[in-house]
Amino acid sequence: MMxxxxxxxxxxxxxxxxxxxxxxxxxxxxxxxxxPRRATWMEExxxxxxxxxxxxxxxxxxxxxxEVRTEPAPSGxxxxxxxxxxxxxxxxxxxxxxxxxxxxxTGSLTVxxxxxxxxxEPEALAVIQPSVPDSGFEQxxxxxxxxxxxxxxxxxxxPLGGRSGPCAGRLVRVARDPxxxxxxxxxxxxxxRLEQSGGSxxxxxxxxxxxxxxxxxxxxxTILTDPSPNTKPIxxxxxxxxxxGSNYTGVGATIAVVDSGVSNLTGLTLRSGGADFVNxxxxxxxxxxxTQGGVVVGHGTAAAVLAAHATYGIAxxxxxxxxxxxxxxxxxxLEAVIRGICHAVAYAEKNPQEQLVLNLSLGSDTPxxxxxxxxxxxxxxxxxxxxxxxxxxxxxxxxxxxKSGVLHHFPASFGGNRGLSVRREPGRSMAVLKxxxxxxxxxxxxxxxxxxxxxxxxxxxxxxxxGERVLSLSPAGSPREYTGTSFAAPIVSGAVAVIRQATSLxxxxxxxxxxxxxxxxxxxxxxxxxxxAQGRGLLDLTRAP
Numbered sequence: 264m265m266x267x268x269x270x271x272x273x274x275x276x277x278x279x280x281x282x283x284x285x286x287x288x289x290x291x292x293x294x295x296x297x298x299p300r301r302a303t304w305m306e307e308x309x310x311x312x313x314x315x316x317x318x319x320x321x322x323x324x325x326x327x328x329x330e331v332r333t334e335p336a337p338s339g340x341x342x343x344x345x346x347x348x349x350x351x352x353x354x355x356x357x358x359x360x361x362x363x364x365x366x367x368x369t370g371s372l373t374v375x376x377x378x379x380x381x382x383x384e385p386e387a388l389a390v391i392q393p394s395v396p397d398s399g400f401e402q403x404x405x406x407x408x409x410x411x412x413x414x415x416x417x418x419x420x421x422p423l424g425g426r427s428g429p430c431a432g433r434l435v436r437v438a439r440d441p442x443x444x445x446x447x448x449x450x451x452x453x454x455x456r457l458e459q460s461g462g463s464x465x466x467x468x469x470x471x472x473x474x475x476x477x478x479x480x481x482x483x484x485t486i487l488t489d490p491s492p493n494t495k496p497i498x499x500x501x502x503x504x505x506x507x508g509s510n511y512t513g514v515g516a517t518i519a520v521v522d523s524g525v526s527n528l529t530g531l532t533l534r535s536g537g538a539d540f541v542n543x544x545x546x547x548x549x550x551x552x553x554t555q556g557g558v559v560v561g562h563g564t565a566a567a568v569l570a571a572h573a574t575y576g577i578a579x580x581x582x583x584x585x586x587x588x589x590x591x592x593x594x595x596x597l598e599a600v601i602r603g604i605c606h607a608v609a610y611a612e613k614n615p616q617e618q619l620v621l622n623l624s625l626g627s628d629t630p631x632x633x634x635x636x637x638x639x640x641x642x643x644x645x646x647x648x649x650x651x652x653x654x655x656x657x658x659x660x661x662x663x664x665x666k667s668g669v670l671h672h673f674p675a676s677f678g679g680n681r682g683l684s685v686r687r688e689p690g691r692s693m694a695v696l697k698x699x700x701x702x703x704x705x706x707x708x709x710x711x712x713x714x715x716x717x718x719x720x721x722x723x724x725x726x727x728x729x730g731e732r733v734l735s736l737s738p739a740g741s742p743r744e745y746t747g748t749s750f751a752a753p754i755v756s757g758a759v760a761v762i763r764q765a766t767s768l769x770x771x772x773x774x775x776x777x778x779x780x781x782x783x784x785x786x787x788x789x790x791x792x793x794x795x796a797q798g799r800g801l802l803d804l805t806r807a808p
Contacts, residue, residue, distance in 0.1 A: 704730025
């Protein structure tokens with residue numbers, strides 16, 4: 264499963280009571296917000312508590328005890344509790360609490376993952392409004408001690424290609440300006456400066472700023488997705504009981520595969536208009552060079568085959584839009600992922616007659632605000648012309664105890680129907696993205712389908728599909744077995760394409776399609792797994808049109 268990297272920032276705020284002594288008056292409780300709101304390993308975080316500390320408070324981050332120190336609040340009211348984010352922590356939002364005597368406050372800190380921590384000098388991404396010139400943005404962020412970092416070729420910003428919404432903006436890369444800010448800054452502080460200085464220049468959707476750090480993630484190590492020795496190969500069409508000879512095969516639908524590229528194999532219908540954001544000098548979205556153990560096994564190609572191949576695919580009549588955002592080593596730079604998703608959005612705007620489905624067999628444990636605002640616009644702001652999104656639930660569940668904190672996986676964790684794993688202060692709440700399918704994996708264990716041990720779990724999982732030893736094709740057209748939620752997701756993408764074709768005369772919004780799909784095309788009784796593992800159950804197309 265492809266993984267991406269992510270970056271962000273945090274803002275200090277406070278809700279709750281006024282200052283009071285620990286022993287005077289009733290106990291103080293409330294919600295507090297850290298500064299910065301996002302921080303990576305070993306980065307210092309400050310939290311203002313609404314009482315004057317008279318000893319050393321006890322603090323925990325995701326139940327992990329923290330070493331803290333305190334100092335008086337600058338306002339003279341309350342105290343400031345200071346701690347560093349422990350290393351070896353899962354990224355994403357993690358709850359914290361601070362307790363002193365009977366006083367207690369709680370909050371949430373978004374931890375930025377390991378690849379952010381390893382950056383020698385942090386950089387950030389921002390999406391700026393289309394009306395803001397590069398020079399104007401540069402002047403604004405210069406006041407915060409920041410500079411624009413040119414992209415390859417020397418351009419200071421890159422148009423995202425859309426006609427409306429956040430994809431109509433331009434992507435910029437930002438870093439500390441050594442001439443104005445002589446001391447290095449941490450990523451959380453960098454992002455906070457970027458928000459404060461960028462102001463209204465930065466694309467803002469419902470209070471969520473389009474600001475992220477820059478990094479990338481490898482594919483999950485093979486050990487995480489190796490199939491169990493007790494499993495059998497799976498034919499996806501047979502496992503989900505796809506109807507043979509159905510008149511609904513996804514004709515008229517297009518599945519955008521943002522991945523490592525898609526080879527032009529017999530049996531696949533590739534749409535023109537694909538893109539390559541990995542090799543700007545020699546772009547070729549039809550070249551999938553993803554390699555494991557010195558062998559080109561492919562990733563995007565295998566996903567596309569499971570979605571729409573004439574022999575192996577769930578929607579053999581659908582077309583594939585190949586978008587390369589991940590390289591041969593499985594690195595998916597966030598910059599390339601953002602551009603890839605916006606390319607799919609722009610394609611949908613130019614081809615409104617096609618029913619577009621966006622397949623994202625990639626992700627990270629840290630949420631990207633930019634990806635969130637783009638997907639929200641695509642899913643929830645465009646009515647029946649919205650784009651259905653299918654995302655892999657991640658492959659790290661078997662090693663969740665190898666790091667502290669709660670394991671998340673984004674963008675899959677942006678979806679779900681029972682709550683969202685991201686919490687912000689009220690003004691910056693990330694609502695659940697309706698219309699986004701979050702897909703886990705199952706394997707065939709001696710003839711019985713079971714949720715795979717590596718498959719991500721949580722309140723965001725919508726359903727599961729075959730993802731362990733699934734039969735597909737390599738970029739060379741050779742049959743191979745593929746394991747990971749990366750390969751469960753395109754099976755669902757194919758099924759969504761079929762349903763989009765079936766409802767084309769009375770088009771549904773992505774949210775309505777998701778609700779109807781989960782109610783009619785899943786089987787919750789097959790697996791006997793908890794809801795956090797299987798969502799609404801196994802993809803079941805026995806009732807498919």
